[in-house]
Amino acid sequence: MAVRNGRLTVLSVLPFAMMTAVTVTDIAAGPAVGFLPLVSLGPAFAPLVGGWRRTAGIGAIALLLCVGLGWYNDLLDARRGYMTFLSVLGVTAAGLVAVSMRQKREAELDNVRSIAEAAQRVLLKPVPRLAGQIRAAVSYMSAVTEARIGGDLYEVVASPHGVRVIVGDVQGKGLEAVETAAVVLGAFREAAPDEADLAAVGRRLERAVERQMEDEKFVTAILAEVKAEEVAFLNFGHPAPLLIRADGSVIWPEPPAYALPLGLHAHSTAPPEPFRTDFRPGDQLLLYTDGVTEARGTDGRFYPLAERTHLLKEHDAETALETLRQDLLQHVNGPLHDDAAMLLLRYR
Structure with a gap:
């Protein structure tokens, strides 16, 4: 500005x-x-x-x-x-x-x-700050500055089966990517409260994307379900989330085998399987798109997200995520070349 x-x-x-x-x-x-x-x-x-x-x-x-x-x-x-x-x-x-x-x-x-x-307000609604025992904060930056909207997506739904979230990245940009993001979010918002199994939510998303996508286009996405001090993940070719323990240690929960992104199910022999890890009071979970980790600085280095976890120590989740966002922009020192979304979950 x-x-x-x-x-x-x-x-x-x-x-x-x-x-x-x-x-x-x-x-x-x-x-x-x-x-x-x-x-x-x-x-x-x-x-x-x-x-x-x-x-x-x-x-x-x-x-x-x-x-x-x-x-x-x-x-x-x-x-x-x-x-x-x-x-x-x-x-x-x-x-x-x-x-x-x-x-x-x-x-x-x-x-x-x-x-x-x-369209941005309808597509990417503000996430609830509190969902059960989870405090959430979100940051979204579009690479298309004038349009202020892109192909990254996120949502938080408090369901009878736990707090369910999704973060995804649609291949491509522009209105076509926005349309696909709307399809994925619509399917997730409909399936998350209804399906008892996280894998069933993933299958609903897969069917919705297959009806929409053409020409080998796809959507990477990660689904998470938090309940009873445990988080389950379902990863469709998306970057591994960042889990920060209450003692400051960092882990990257990864599936035993990565599944193909949404929209490429015809090329896959096996659907993704949920995998779980502990998520206890004081822990933080950061879900993000590759626009964050692949943001290059003036020296050509990618953004070192693992080295920036100390920026999330702020008591307020939104303030902590804003601090991380400002650090990302300072690292790039210019406009982003890809959409970047971050969703921070804290176990209260």
């Missing part, structure tokens, strides 16, 4: 800086050289920022400079003086047309952003 504001400031003063530079140079060089035609650079840069009044005002200032410099260079009655006046008028008129077109595009983009934000 600070970089964007700085660019707007530069673009705002650029027309005045150009006209000032031309005026000073013309006066310093004397009438023999004549930089008068360059005054039109001011109105040429005016449409980049602001509305039509600002552009017309800069054009009027340029005309006044033409009069002053034309008198100084004794060009008021010369053909070159007339051509300079006409050039400034023409550039100003073109600038007014450009401003109108730019404002129309900005209005269309604002509409797209509003629709994207509405």
Whole structure:
């Protein structure tokens, strides 16, 4: 945001800086050289920022400079003086047309952003901060900055069978990825409260994705079910979660054998099997997408998530996750190249 504001400031003063530079140079060089035609650079840069009044005002200032410099260079009655006046008028008129077109595009983009934000609120609803004995916090960053929405997905559902969560990553980007994410989340929200077995939830997701996906596209996902100081996982080709024990030790729960992602069931001979580990009071579980661990810094290194677990020691889960998010952005030092979602679960 600070970089964007700085660019707007530069673009705002650029027309005045150009006209000032031309005026000073013309006066310093004397009438023999004549930089008068360059005054039109001011109105040429005016449409980049602001509305039509600002552009017309800069054009009027340029005309006044033409009069002053034309008198100084004794060009008021010369053909070159007339051509300079006409050039400034023409550039100003073109600038007014450009401003109108730019404002129309900005209005269309604002509409797209509003629709994207509405879709984001429907697709990725705020997770419940408390679900049974679990405190949850979520962070989502889209690589498509203007759209503010992408193909990563997450959800937390408090069901009669325990607290069930999903974190997934749809192959690809854009509206098609968003549509697929909506299918997966819809199937999970429907199946999580109904199915007594976590594997049955996975089968429901698989069927939903197979009806939707085409051309060998897929969704990596990990499902987790927390109950009775135990967490069960079902991993569909997704990165292993990060489990931080109350004593600070770290483990990466991995399945005995990784299953193929959702949508590639036809190529698999065996569905994924749930695997379990302890999840006791004071423990933390971080589920994430590969946009986190594959985020490269300026030195080309991937984000060292395992080395950043100390950032999650904040008492408040949302504050802890925000600290980790800011550290990730500092590591990248620029825009993300892939969507990045993180879901933090704490056993109260």
